Amino acid sequence: MDEWRATVTDSDKKIKVQASFVTKRYEMAPTNADKMKAALSNKTFPSFWALRGVSFTAYEGETIAVVGTNGSGKSTLMKVMSGIIPATSGEMKVNGAVSLIAINAGLRGNMSGRENIRLKGLMMGMSNQEIDQKMDDIIAFSELGDFIDQQVKNYSSGMKSKLGFSISVHADPDILIIDEALSVGDATFNRKSLEKIREFQAQGKTIFFVSHDLQQVREMADRVLWLHFGKVRMFGPTNEVMDHYDEFVNEYKQLSQSEQAQYRNELRDAQEQFTLDDLYHETVSDVASTQQAKQLKKEIYYEQHPSKMARWEKWIIVVLACLMILVGDKIALNLGFKTIVEKPATLVTGWTPKKLHALDERHAKETKEKAALHKQQQNGKRKESE
Numbered sequence: 001m002d003e004w005r006a007t008v009t010d011s012d013k014k015i016k017v018q019a020s021f022v023t024k025r026y027e028m029a030p031t032n033a034d035k036m037k038a039a040l041s042n043k044t045f046p047s048f049w050a051l052r053g054v055s056f057t058a059y060e061g062e063t064i065a066v067v068g069t070n071g072s073g074k075s076t077l078m079k080v081m082s083g084i085i086p087a088t089s090g091e092m093k094v095n096g097a098v099s100l101i102a103i104n105a106g107l108r109g110n111m112s113g114r115e116n117i118r119l120k121g122l123m124m125g126m127s128n129q130e131i132d133q134k135m136d137d138i139i140a141f142s143e144l145g146d147f148i149d150q151q152v153k154n155y156s157s158g159m160k161s162k163l164g165f166s167i168s169v170h171a172d173p174d175i176l177i178i179d180e181a182l183s184v185g186d187a188t189f190n191r192k193s194l195e196k197i198r199e200f201q202a203q204g205k206t207i208f209f210v211s212h213d214l215q216q217v218r219e220m221a222d223r224v225l226w227l228h229f230g231k232v233r234m235f236g237p238t239n240e241v242m243d244h245y246d247e248f249v250n251e252y253k254q255l256s257q258s259e260q261a262q263y264r265n266e267l268r269d270a271q272e273q274f275t276l277d278d279l280y281h282e283t284v285s286d287v288a289s290t291q292q293a294k295q296l297k298k299e300i301y302y303e304q305h306p307s308k309m310a311r312w313e314k315w316i317i318v319v320l321a322c323l324m325i326l327v328g329d330k331i332a333l334n335l336g337f338k339t340i341v342e343k344p345a346t347l348v349t350g351w352t353p354k355k356l357h358a359l360d361e362r363h364a365k366e367t368k369e370k371a372a373l374h375k376q377q378q379n380g381k382r383k384e385s386e
């Protein structure tokens with residue numbers, strides 16, 4: 001074992017990440033408009049459970065590799081852990097500042113590399129002064145040279161990855177999450193990235209990395225989390241898990257194409273049919289007391305983001321939408337925002353600027369007539385007293 005690798009799972013070590021029965025359901029709506037319609041109505045689309053009750057605990061200073069075949073939920077888990085997307089149910093507790101390095105993560109294509117450094121740096125909690133101080137180092141590490149002032153949309157995927165990696169490691173996070181970004185650069189950059197990761201390990205930071213490079217996993221990880229079609233198949237010391245994973249991969253490769261497809265389809269069907277009740281019944285058999293079963297129920301059904309809106313939320317959206325339409329319509333009629341604020345009744349009366357001018361003129365005429373009448377009366381009174 002290399003000297004930079006920490007020995008793991010001391011129970012008195014600080015917990016950095018704790019996942020309890022984390023699930024992630026994607027609604028298989030064809031378009032975003034369909035998703036919006038579904039959120040406002042009771043319409044539902046078929047569900048796909050990318051994560052089906054993932055639980056694990058990671059301690060300070062550990063390097064954890066996340067492995068699994070394509071589509072097993074690795075990126076989804078990394079996104080939930082870094083707060084980019086919410087879990088559907090269960091709980092993900094993260095103790096410390098997180099930085100996610102993934103190809104393209106958080107980079108804006110229509111901004112230059114330099115502008116992206118500032119934006120992403122600020123989003124990661126760096127101050128402008130800190131960014132100014134680190135700017136040259138970030139650019140130098142990224143090896144982008146003069147390209148740093150070009151728009152990111154013109155970068156190759158390797159260049160984007162280099163920039164993202166460089167920004168994230170300079171943000172000095174507590175917990176570093178690397179989603180397949182260790183092998184997209186060229187050989188020199190990859191070596192440099194690995195050295196940076198080793199520096200982080202030596203500093204006692206917690207690192208999660210997703211990789212399909214099994215040799216790299218064996219060399220770098222203290223423990224391995226093996227995700228299999230949205231479930232944790234194994235979580236434990238690197239060599240132990242990797243031996244089982246290698247065995248699985250070899251057996252899978254020996255299946256014929258149609259057997260492989262059948263195996264995948266069966267598990268994907270299970271991901272579509274999954275319910276929280278299934279998760280509860282699978283898990284409850286392992287607990288001894290009613291009290292524990294109650295606690296388990298609470299944890300499993302802990303909904304962070306209900307997929308449907310409450311009735312009052314729908315009403316607020318409808319009212320806001322009506323207001324926006326009314327204001328937009330009147331502004332389009334050249335009524336002006338000032339007029340709307342001064343005469344809010346115009347929103348519902350259907351008045352146009354022409355009608356409002358006529359009203360103003362009528363008011364002015366009436367006021368003038370009243371003043372003239374008042375003056376006449378005053379003159380009359382004065383004459384009488386004389």
Ligand SMILES: Nc1ncnc2c1ncn2[C@@H]1O[C@H](COP(=O)(O)OP(=O)(O)OP(=O)(O)O)[C@@H](O)[C@H]1O
Nearest residue numbers: 026027048050068069070071072073074075076077
């Ligand atoms: N926004 C989405 N809507 C619907 N399904 C999604 C969405 N994002 C991911 N999925 C599905 O969730 C499953 C897990 O995807 P994820 O990207 O997390 O897998 P992965 O293990 O990282 O895969 P790979 O190794 O290929 O990168 C996949 O079946 C994918 O099709």
